[in-house]
Amino acid sequence: MSLTQTLTLLVMLLHLAGMLAAMHAVMHARTAQGAFAWAFGLALLPYLTLVPYLYLGRSHFQGYITLHRVHQRRLSQAALRGERTEVPEPCAPYAALTRMLGNNFHGGQRVQLLVNGDATFEAIIKAIAQAEQCILMQFFIIHDDALGRRVQHALLERAAAGVKVFVLFDGIGSHALPEQYVETLRRGGVAIHPFATQRFSNRFQLNFRNHRKIVVVDGWVGFLGGLNVGDEYLGLSPPLAPWRDTHLQVSGPAVLDLQRSFAVDWHWVTGELPPILPVRPAQGDTYTLIAATGPADPQESCSLYFTTVINAARKRLWLTTPYFVPDQAVMSALRLAVLRGVDVRVLIPSRPDHRTVFLASTLHAYDAIRAGIRIFRYQPGFIHEKVILIDDDGASVGSMNLDNRSFRLNFEVGALNVDRAFAERVESMLLEDFSRAVEVKRDEYRKAPYWRRLAMHLARLCDPIL
Structure with a gap:
């Protein structure tokens, strides 16, 4: 077969693969706009779009979906046991969310607004230092910089004191995190894993990222919001400095829902469940609904x-x-x-x-x-x-x-x-x-x-x- 014939055959096969991928996009893309964009590109320009589609286009990961829903149902039943499920009157405009998420508004929460990176990590590191039983930590990005090493030191200190420490980071968001940083934590007794792109034979696409930021200490105090672990979130990295961001500290039964969210992700990565500590009554005046959302949910x-x-x-x-x-x-x-x-x-x-x-x-x-x-x-x-x-x-x-x-x-x-x-x-x-x-x-x-x-x-x- 001549070189010209070989190239012609390869082009034909590439276009055939593009057409098959376009059919897959039409059937499985989550939106009509996405289906059209992928199908158009795959049919006309498979040379440019076929490889990106293999990494970004697939929207189903049945293994995670099945696991997610089983645990959500099981943990929701445990969380709701003994609690009233009606929506409190002040929260009535958001009743649809409780049905969609399978969570309740929890009354009597204590919430504190953490208005910048300094306030956020001062509160997080202080809470970690006071941990007696368990620390759950999850971030999209962890950097090996001054703040990252402060957090690392705080976790190692608590692990050495016998506290159980569990850490998740997103494998794509934290792609620059050195292996040495992770190994130092593991050697110090911290259980740490990336939110993996693969598990067994089920490829979890690069397009789907775990963007959650969760810290829970002793099942009682929780943190969530927009900040990751890195000096730029303290406003120390130009040209985007000063960095403006906000986090939230929550104490009370709503923290159980943060534990549940972490537990589902941890089980997907490790096959095991971290400790889920019992809730305590809070002494606040806020109704709080935790919304853990993602592409595995039945609804958008x-x-x-x-x-x-x-x-x-x-x-x-x-x-x-x-x-x-x-x-x-x-x-x-x-x-x-x-x-x-x-x-x-x-x-x-x-x-x-x-x-x-x-x-x-x-x-x-x-x-x-x-x-x-x-x-x-x-x-x-x-x-x-x-x-x-x-x-x-x-x-x-x-x-x-x-x-x-x-x-x-x-x-x-x-x-x-x-x-x-x-x-x-x-x-x-x-x-x-x-x-x-x-x-x-x-x-x-x-x-x-x-x-x-x-x-x-x-x-x-x-x-x-x-």
Whole structure:
């Protein structure tokens, strides 16, 4: 066979593989937009799209789904045993979330707003130092830098004291974490694993990332929010410094749901369950719902979480996000909120950490402004916080971004809190943030050079995988 014939055969086989992959995308992509984008690219340009599709396109991982649902059902039954399941009256606007998530609002929680990286890791490291039984820790990113080594030292000290320590990190988000860092923890008695991309014969696609940030100490105090373990989250790494982010500390029975979320992920990686410690009564005034969402859920739970929270607003909806790439359902909910007379404000960065996402966000911001949504750009540094303020008594803090990756591809966790006093603290924090922002006008898009506007529209084509 000649070289020309060989190349012709290879091209034909590649196009055949592209067509088969396109059929697979049409049948299995989670959204019509994603199905169209993949099918179009695979059919016409398999040379460029076939390999990325093998890593990014598959949306089913049946082994994890089965395990996830079995444990969610089992742990939910244990958590709800002996508890009333009706939704408290102040939480009634969010009743759909309790049914979707299989969780209750827990009353009497003590919650503390941790308004920046220094406050967050001071509280986390202090709680770790006081641990007596068990520490569960999960982050999307762990760096081997000054903060990473502080956390490492704190964990090793507690492990040496006989405390059981379990650590998960995302294998993609923490790709730069040296093996030596991990081995040092293992030698010191810490059980630590990456959230693996493979388990047995079931390939867990690179596209699906565990973006959760969870710390639980002794089953009693928990932490969640937007911060990872790295010096940049303390504002020490230009050019994005100062870094603006927010975390939440929770004490009380709601922490059980953080333990449950960690336990399911840990079991997927190791085949074992970590200790799940009994809950204790709290001495607070907040109702808290823990929302652990992800692509293994029967519903598109993260997108529905945003939609439900937005639809609940009657007077005010203030939202901060580093990536403003809403899907059609969330954008429609925001538009309807404006039509109801709700004060809708969205705070986004003025500096990009991902150029493509930033360009797509700029176009979405222009569309939002035309719908009456007020958009602000934070000026001092990069804003990474994921906070929602709803009316006078609702506030959400978590890891969820307002983009398709969080909606459909990432495992996320957030806490929806109903309490007027806590909402007032969130309001004060956001007022300070908005005071350091400038409002975006339509001219940001209209007066941009043609090539930049074209780049925005091209970037928006990538919405399904941003």
